[in-house]
Amino acid sequence: MNIVRNQRLIVFLLLSLMSFSVIAQEPSINRKETNIKAFASLYGYVRFFHPSDFSKNTDWIRFAAYGAGSVLEAKDDDELLIRLKEIFSDFLPYISITKETLNKSALLLKLTPSNISNYRITRYKNFGLGLPYGSKVYKSLRSKIDSVENDFDSYPLVKGLDIQQFKNSKFILSFEAEGDSTLCDRNSLEIGMTSNKKIVTKHKSETFQGKKQKITFEGQFDENSNILTLDLRIYTRSLFKIDNIKLTIFKGSKPQIIDLKTALQVNKNSDLNFHLNLVEKNKNNINSKSDNEISFIATDLTENIKCLVPKALYSTSTYTYPKQDTFLINNFNAKIKTTLRKDPNYDLNIRLGSSVIIWNILKYAYPYWEDANISQDSLLHYLFTRSLIDRNAKEFYTSLLVMSSKINDGHMFISYSGLDRDIEKGLPLDLIKIGDKILIKNVLDSSLSKLIKKGSVIDSINGKPALITYNKKYNLISGSPQWRNFKTLLNLFNGKITDSVTLSLSDNSTPKLKLPLFSDLVEYRSFASQPFVPKNGLISKGIYYFNLSTPVLKEIESNMQNLLSAKAIIFDMRGYPVEDVRDVLRHLIKCSENNRWMKTPIIDDPFEINYNFKTSGWNLSPKAPYLASKMIFLSDASAQSYAESILGYVKGLKLGTIIGQRSSGTNGDIQTIQLQQDTRVFYTGTRVLNLDGSKHHFSGIIPDIIVSPTIPAIREGRDEVFEKALLLAQ
DSSP: HHHEEEEEHHHHHHHHHHHHHHHHHOOOOHHHHHHHHHHHHHHHHHHHHHOOOHHHHHOOHHHHHHHHHTTTTOSSSHHHHHHHHHHTTGGGGTOEEEOOOOOOHHHHHHOOOSSSOOOOOEEEEEOOOOOTTTTTEEEEEEEETTOOSSSSSEEEEEEEEEEEEGGEEEEEEEEEEEETTTTTTTTEEEEEEESSSSSOSSEEEEESSSSOOEEEEEEEETOOOOOEEEEEEETTTTTTEEEEEEEEEEEESEEEEETTTTOOOOOOOOEEEEEEEEEEETTTTOOOOOOSOOOOEEEESSSSSSEEEEEEEEEOSSSSSOOOOHHHHHHHHHHHHHHHOOOOOOHHHHHHHHHHHHHHHHHHHSSOGOSSSSHHHHHHHHHHHHHHHHOHHHHHHHHHHHHHHHHTTTTTTTOOOOOOOOOBBBBBEEEETTTTTEEEEESSSHHHHHTSSSOOOEEETTTTEHHHHHHHHHOOOOOOOOHHHHHHHHHTOEEEEOOOEEEEEESSSSHHHHHHOOOOOOOOGGGGGGGOOOOSEEEEEEEOOOOOOOTTTHHHTTHHHHHTTTTEEEEEEOOSSSOTHHHHHHHHHHSSSOOOOEEEEOOOOOOOOOOSEEOOOOOOOSSSSSSOEEEEEEEEEEOOHHHHHEEEEEEEOOEEEEEEEEEEEOOSSEEEEEEEEEEEEEOOOOOBBTTTTTTTTTOOOOOSSOOOEEEHHHHTTHHHHHHHHHHOOO
């Protein structure tokens, strides 16, 4: 018996030791996070900056989950290196992952074809980030393969002029320039001189007005000057003419004058090309980076693991070198899909992969990190932690809502359409918050109008103080304080379709009501759509009102002759325009404008983000007839994005007086991040400034006259903003 008992004890101890050994080998949370961050970093370098055909055609959404799941359990850097090499094995002809010293020369040798004259250099040009299922405004293009758009028109005046005999010589570039007569501001030009090796000589600026005048720039070729290329770059729709371009070179006793329209050109390619780029001042940086050399991302992934990722490759017009069979790429994507589905940790891997995707895209392409309440590293930590804690896609959706609130982007919205999502309804009540009180501003359904009085104060919701429910909703919304308040009030009662809401109301004939949720959810409601704003048209002698968030252009056009003699015109911008109302602004300006207030990040290096931008604007020109009446615009937090563009012009060009409250503080084109499990993340990808160059994001357009609502006016059904406008219009 003792022998049997001893044998059992031995077996028990052995099993215990084996269990302890397994537990001891389980990587720590910190180790797992290190693994994920290393993979996520390499994922971003290869996906967004490495221009190989393999990278261009990889299924990056599934690859993120596949790779994150593969590296998660690596117990140390040695095992992580093995797993990273396995994951990126099909990229290894192009990239290097190692613990050894990075060897650029060896990798460059593998990437260089035997006859480079048949190839050109391609690299990614990211205007924002082009994403699957995303906005076409943002593009990730490979130069020399894809058609890369510029925000300027380029006119090659001379290409390939042999200037070897003029090394170190001084020159004068002269031409005649004529500005557009409708452009009130002075035109401004800048010349920048570059070579393929470095920036040389200097930049110089000249300004001129509408009349034709001669412009001259002086400079000196450097000792490496070989081939001259001269480009005139004029921003699209910019307005000026240029003619009689001559280049005078001072070598020896007699200057040599070259008429660039008839200059002898040679077809010669050299690393020592010398460029003169003539551009509008402050509208485009003279490019100092060479397009004729292969550069690398060389950086650490962990304390011991390094990577070397080429940002440029040799290519033809159709493929990158070394060429890889399309079958291999398709097979690689199929392998990812199959492996991912068979993994028992499928759901966890999807959450980790989504975290990798979100972190990379926002890190590189979100242009307002200075306004976020979370750092880029903290964002990855948060997403990684929630991936481990959350049990399913629905819980992770809630975590993404919390994430969005930290980014402070009024366009940021998380969409989840999984089968387990809650079907929600709301109440047809329009609310307003004044101080710490939440009031019924308007009742939007006749079935409730006899039960709820306008101006009633909501004391509690479902037995809890109303402000507790308000703060809970507020903390899941992204954007400025004024936008979060607007959205919170819009969605305050939203809940499951089977739920009901119990309200305790002050100053109401029925102090307590239990109401079913029966109205459809509303993502946006214009203040100016409420029934107490006047109808479009004449509202008082010589005073007109137009609600720009309604179909109004035909009505404005039909009243145009009367508007010429109007005392004042009130434009209500408390909402989102349903028509292209830019023509309204054109009747208010006397001069053409070419302000560049929209800035799309040009992302070509993972460590230099948001330093260069592709800029654009509306380029408005005057439209007859000119309206000289007093102009008044109404604003509040419901004015977002396009509406703020209109208000931005009013403020920047001093086209009228703005009355009301701050606008939303969110403008710029939206981009979509498509994830697995029916989840999408929307964010702003364009940096928008006020016309004077000052900050717009988060701040919004600040009215010239701020009017804050009062409780008595709400109870009386009065629009105090409109009343102030009407008073000013007299």
